[in-house]
Amino acid sequence: MIAEFGLASLWLAASLAALQLVAAWLGQREGGETLARVVRPAAVVQALLCGLAFLMLLWVFARTDLSVLLVAENSHSEKPMIFKIAGAWGNHEGSMLLWVSIMALAGGLIALIEHRLPERTMLATLGAQAFVGLGFYAFLLFASNPFARLAVPPAEGNGLNPLLQDIGLAMHPPTLYMGYVGLSIAFSFAVGALLTRNVTPEFAKVMRPWILGAWIFLTLGITAGSYWAYYELGWGGWWFWDPVENASLMPWLAATALLHSASVLASRDALRTWTIMLGVIAFSMSMIGTFLVRSGILTSVHAFAVDPTRGSFILALLAINIGGALALFAVRAGTIAEGERFAPLSREGALVINNVALSAVLGIVLLGTLYPLITEAFGLRVSVGPPYFNPVSAVFVFPMLLVLAVGPLLRWRRDRFVRIKAPVVAIAGAGVAVLLVMWLIAGLALLPLLGVSLAAVVAVAAFLPLRGRSLRRLPLPVWGMAIAHFGVAVALFGMSVDTAFTAEKLTAAGVGDTIAVGPWQVRLSAVEPVAGPNWTALQGRLSASYEGGAEHLLTPQSRTFWAPPQTTSESALLTRWNGQLYTVVGGATEDGRWQLRLWWKPFVTFIWFGGALIALGGLLALIGRVTGDVRRRIATRKIAARHAEVAR
Amino acid sequence: MSAGFKPKHQRLVLVILALVAILAAGALAAWALKNQASYFYIPSEIVAHPPAADRAVRLGGMVKAGSLKTAPDGVTMHFLVDDGKGQVPVTFAGIAPDLFKEGSGVVAEGHMVAGTFVADNLLAKHDENYVPRELKDMSEHQAKQTVEQTK
Numbered sequence: 001m002i003a004e005f006g007l008a009s010l011w012l013a014a015s016l017a018a019l020q021l022v023a024a025w026l027g028q029r030e031g032g033e034t035l036a037r038v039v040r041p042a043a044v045v046q047a048l049l050c051g052l053a054f055l056m057l058l059w060v061f062a063r064t065d066l067s068v069l070l071v072a073e074n075s076h077s078e079k080p081m082i083f084k085i086a087g088a089w090g091n092h093e094g095s096m097l098l099w100v101s102i103m104a105l106a107g108g109l110i111a112l113i114e115h116r117l118p119e120r121t122m123l124a125t126l127g128a129q130a131f132v133g134l135g136f137y138a139f140l141l142f143a144s145n146p147f148a149r150l151a152v153p154p155a156e157g158n159g160l161n162p163l164l165q166d167i168g169l170a171m172h173p174p175t176l177y178m179g180y181v182g183l184s185i186a187f188s189f190a191v192g193a194l195l196t197r198n199v200t201p202e203f204a205k206v207m208r209p210w211i212l213g214a215w216i217f218l219t220l221g222i223t224a225g226s227y228w229a230y231y232e233l234g235w236g237g238w239w240f241w242d243p244v245e246n247a248s249l250m251p252w253l254a255a256t257a258l259l260h261s262a263s264v265l266a267s268r269d270a271l272r273t274w275t276i277m278l279g280v281i282a283f284s285m286s287m288i289g290t291f292l293v294r295s296g297i298l299t300s301v302h303a304f305a306v307d308p309t310r311g312s313f314i315l316a317l318l319a320i321n322i323g324g325a326l327a328l329f330a331v332r333a334g335t336i337a338e339g340e341r342f343a344p345l346s347r348e349g350a351l352v353i354n355n356v357a358l359s360a361v362l363g364i365v366l367l368g369t370l371y372p373l374i375t376e377a378f379g380l381r382v383s384v385g386p387p388y389f390n391p392v393s394a395v396f397v398f399p400m401l402l403v404l405a406v407g408p409l410l411r412w413r414r415d416r417f418v419r420i421k422a423p424v425v426a427i428a429g430a431g432v433a434v435l436l437v438m439w440l441i442a443g444l445a446l447l448p449l450l451g452v453s454l455a456a457v458v459a460v461a462a463f464l465p466l467r468g469r470s471l472r473r474l475p476l477p478v479w480g481m482a483i484a485h486f487g488v489a490v491a492l493f494g495m496s497v498d499t500a501f502t503a504e505k506l507t508a509a510g511v512g513d514t515i516a517v518g519p520w521q522v523r524l525s526a527v528e529p530v531a532g533p534n535w536t537a538l539q540g541r542l543s544a545s546y547e548g549g550a551e552h553l554l555t556p557q558s559r560t561f562w563a564p565p566q567t568t569s570e571s572a573l574l575t576r577w578n579g580q581l582y583t584v585v586g587g588a589t590e591d592g593r594w595q596l597r598l599w600w601k602p603f604v605t606f607i608w609f610g611g612a613l614i615a616l617g618g619l620l621a622l623i624g625r626v627t628g629d630v631r632r633r634i635a636t637r638k639i640a641a642r643h644a645e646v647a648r
Numbered sequence: 649m650s651a652g653f654k655p656k657h658q659r660l661v662l663v664i665l666a667l668v669a670i671l672a673a674g675a676l677a678a679w680a681l682k683n684q685a686s687y688f689y690i691p692s693e694i695v696a697h698p699p700a701a702d703r704a705v706r707l708g709g710m711v712k713a714g715s716l717k718t719a720p721d722g723v724t725m726h727f728l729v730d731d732g733k734g735q736v737p738v739t740f741a742g743i744a745p746d747l748f749k750e751g752s753g754v755v756a757e758g759h760m761v762a763g764t765f766v767a768d769n770l771l772a773k774h775d776e777n778y779v780p781r782e783l784k785d786m787s788e789h790q791a792k793q794t795v796e797q798t799k
Contacts, residue, residue, distance in 0.1 A: 234743075274662070341658045356666050360673035367677045371685060381688035383706055383757075388684040392676055396669075506741060508722020569743070586743030589722040595743050 003068050006056030007147040010097075013049035013104060014137035016042050017130045024127030028120060036119070039126050040111040046133075047108025054101040057146055061088040067153035070094060070146050076159040078534055086170030092310075093146035095173055099290070100136045102174075102181040106210075107133065110185060116206050118198060125192030132184055135317040143313045159534075159561075168228050176221035176248055180286035182214025183255060190279030191325055194332045199272040204265035207279065209625050211262055215255045216618040222248050223611030234569035234584045236504070236599045238495075238607055241389045246369045247289030250362055254282035257358040260351050268412055270339040270348055274355065280329055284322040285362070291318050292369065343414035350407030357400035361393050368392075394447055401454045401492070404485060405461030423464045431457035444500045451496030459489035476624025484617025491610025494603050503600040508593040518600030519547045520581055522554075527585070527594055535561045537570070540585035540594060544574060556585040580604050686757065692734030698760045707736065707765050708755040716750050729754065729765070740767040 020042040027036030057070075061084050066072045074091045075084055089098045107129040114122065140146070189207045193199045225248065230238040239245060258278040264271045291314045342348040368384045375382050405427050409420045417424075435453040438444050444452065462485035466474065503518035514523045526541040537557040545551045556572040574581040579602035586595030686704040699705050712735060715728035724741045727750075738756055748754060748770055756767035 338659055352662060352665070356669045359666070360669050363670060363673050364677045367674070368681065371681050375685075381706075382685040383688070384681065384685050385704070385757075387686075387704060388677075388680050392680045395676060396673065506723050506743075584743060586723075589718060591722075593722050595723055597743055 002056050002059050002063075003065070003147040003149060006053045006060070007145070009049045009053040009056065010137070010141065010147075013046045013053065014134065014141060016046035016049065017104075017133045017137055020046060020130035021127050021134060024123045024130065027123050036123055039123055043104075043111035043126050043129070044108045046130075047104040050101045050104035054097055057094060057097055058085055058088050060147075061085055061094075064157065066155075066157055067150055069148040069150050072150055072154050072157050074159075075157040076534075077156065079159070079165070080533060082167065082170065083165050089173050090170075093140070093144045095177070096136065096140050096144050097146050098174060099177055099181055100133065100140055102177050103129075103133055103136065103184050106182060106185050107188075110210075114206060116202060117192075118196070121192050121196045121198045121203070123192075124195040125188045128188040128191035128195075129184065132188065132321055135321065139310075139313050139317060143310050165534075165561075166228070166232060168224060169232070172221060172225055172228060175217050175224060179214045179216075179218030179221055179248075179255075180251060180283075180289065182210060182217060183251060183283040183286050185210040186214070186255075186258060186279040187283030187325065190276045191328065193276060194328050194336075197332065197335055199265075199276060199336050201266050201269045204262045204275060205625075205629075208259075208262050208266060209622055209629070211255060211259050211282075212618055212622040212625065215252070215259055216615050216622065218248065218252045218255060219611060219615040219618060222252055223608050223615070226611070227608050230604075231571055231573060231582075232568075234571045234597075236502075236582055236584075236597075236601070238498070238604065241368070241384075241386055243369050244293050246365050247293050250365055250369075251282055251285040251289060253358050253362040253365070254278060254285045257355045257362075258282050260358075261355050264348050264351050265339070268340055268342065268348060270342055271352070271355075272339045273333045273336050276333070276336070277329060278355070280322075280325045281362075284318075284325070285366075287314075287318050287321060288366075291315060340413075342412070345410065345417065346414050347407060347410045347412045350403050350410055353403045354400060354407065357396045357403070360396045361400075364392050364396070365389065390447060394450070398450055398454060401458055401488070404488065405457050408461070408465040408481060408485070423461075423467075427457050427461045427464070430460045442500065444496075448496040448500035451492050452500070455489045455493035455496060457489075458492065459486060462486035462489060476627075477621040480617040480619070480621030480624065482617070483620060484614045487610045487613025487615075487617060489610070490606050490613055491608075494606030494608075494610060498601050498604040498607070501602045502604075505596075505598045507596055508589045509596050510593045513593075515596065515598060517581075517598040518602075520598075520600055521545050521548070522581075522583070522596075522598055523551075524594065524596065530557065532559070535559045538585070540583075540596070542572070542583055542596075544581055544583075546576065546581075554581070554583050556583045558585055558587065575605060578602060690731040690734075691729050691736040692731055694736055694760060694765065695734045698763070701759055701761050704757065704759060706755055706757050707738070707767075709735075709753070711748070711750050711752060711754050713751045729756070736765050737763070738765040738767055740770055742770070745770055 020039055023035045023038040023042060026032050027039060060068050060071055061075055062081065064071060064075055064077045064084060066075075066077075070091060070093050074094075075087045079087070088094045107126065110122075110129075111126055117125075186207055189203065189210070193203050222245075225245065226238050229240065229242075229245075230236070258275065258281075261271045261275045261278055265275045291311075368388050371384050372382050406420070406424060409423055411419075431453045434456040435449065438449055438452050462482050465478065466482055469478075505515055505517040507515055509515055509524045511524055511526060514521055516522075521544070523543045524540060525543050528539055528541065530537050530539045537559040539555050539557045542554040542556070543551040544554055552574050554572040554574055557570040558567065559570055560567045569584050569586070571582055571584045573583070579600060582599040582601055584597040586597065588594055684704075686706055687699070688706045688708060689699070691707065691709045694705070694707055707729060709729040709731045712728040712730040715726075717726045718724070719726065723743070724739060725744065726737065726739050728735045729738050738758075740756065740758075755771040756765060757769040757771070758765055758767035760766075
């Protein structure tokens, strides 16, 4: 009954989306005011219904209702409750329903609260949101029904991939989806602005909190995904340039560019068409990412749908949405009036370089990700990995970081170099000093060397815009910028130092043996069997001491799950302020020793701290913008009330 | 330069800047892809035309039954990868994936050094749902190869 209820809600939500689209379309015409009034309520009710459908799915998963196909295929009655619920989106159909629900909720929210733009533009925006939404509703209802029933329920479900039975991972898809789908709002606003030829600073201000919100979630999602891959896969790496990782990186790059160009548009009324273009591209990247990941074109733990009709369906959706938006852009871009001008040496100039560099990196990642697909069409099998991505993106990222250091010091519109000479010399000095020290003493390779030096440059530069200003009166968005830029430096420092100084030891050890790795002495004191709720494991007991200090216990495991049957390595980590000891236990050798893989990874945690700082910076900026908007709204209302009083 | 651009010229300058950057990025990417993409080989191909030692490639085939030996250090493995028409010795130091065993398929990433494939990484079947793409299509790929060679 619950599944049918969910399905009915979904159908109703889809029909409301259709109503929303038609009403927004016809409401634009003369005499369409009555229809136009339907659009906002339709968006809100659609959001509620879609949310309801998603709750119903959670419910059938929580009860392990095995008569629902999706539950039978992906769940198991002996799973912990949290993974039963998380299992709802740990599969293709459920994750698509999550996608559509977030999209509907975001659309409902703008319909409810956004009143600053001309109503015509809002109608067009909500119409665009409904159009994109309809495509995904159709995909769910016709090609991926999450509520399909089984005629004969099985006695037990298939279980969830053990790799996915992890709390961090349970939260990973919703986080990323908030980011992906949040960008759909920017997309719809861009389409709405193009349709009504209304690109103003006000438009950028309305769009900005949405971009910021989506961007924060993307940042968190990517950071968490990287940490998950790091500790769960047991390979000791934190970024593999896996197509799935790239699929989340590409929207992030586009959203980062969009965030910066929207701030130019909001503050200075420049970069109008460019901002619109980025709005279209950012969500297009989200959709391309979804297509790559979900279509089964790329093989990975994330590829659920190996059904070719689904792949073609998503491809068609992609072509309609992206192609349509780009065609609209091509037709309308010329009619958007030129914005304000600015000198090359100005805040805008620096942000233009930031945008161009981010777009170039986006292009590089996109090309590298698609290249294997392209060559495969010609019968050539290749894979593209770090030897391509690292140096080629560094060519654009490193200069961009230099601009990141200097840009925030510049004034809007035009500036003179003399004015910023002193701080620039200080920044450059810090960079060169670190470069020389690292080069002469540590003899680093080129990329880590440049990385560490640039991290110093950006770290120093991040807080320079705050100098000479009253810290207590500093607006939150400025704090946000400083902290996010500092986060970039922290993450870059972690990446470079880890790449340069990681110590690795791979060996087979007998019980009682001691192994040295970096500054650590690690003793294998025992190997014992342990059991969990749905697995058994061989667990190594390792005593580790840092430079002869106190001993710490680490217990890496080699786990065997029975539903579905599979073995995974559970790494054990020991975190110090200056790095992590990473241990993995493998199998037994013929002579009774145990395979051990140990890493000392100095400052590796800074990578994720940096990511968290970037997200925190975004959050501060978002809070600053939203409270600013609310305050302004209250003020306008007060003024209006006073006017009314005076008039009386 | 001054802020004396006419608006139209400024837009033009920006467009040209963006185009140049995108072309540069594209050219660089194309050049790097040509040199850095790692090609997929099967044993008979890699024996006939061994790639340069500094070039990262992928090798796919079956782990030949009875060929798997572990070195005295307990972590270095030697085995033969076979495609029915040729075989190549592979060495790998590390913890092998759980489903890596004799007689089953494997994709190895690494370099060809003096007639031996030195693997940095082994990809094996993770579970029923996660099969490296090269592995899943291997038989079909081999069939195509055979057809091409007998033509």
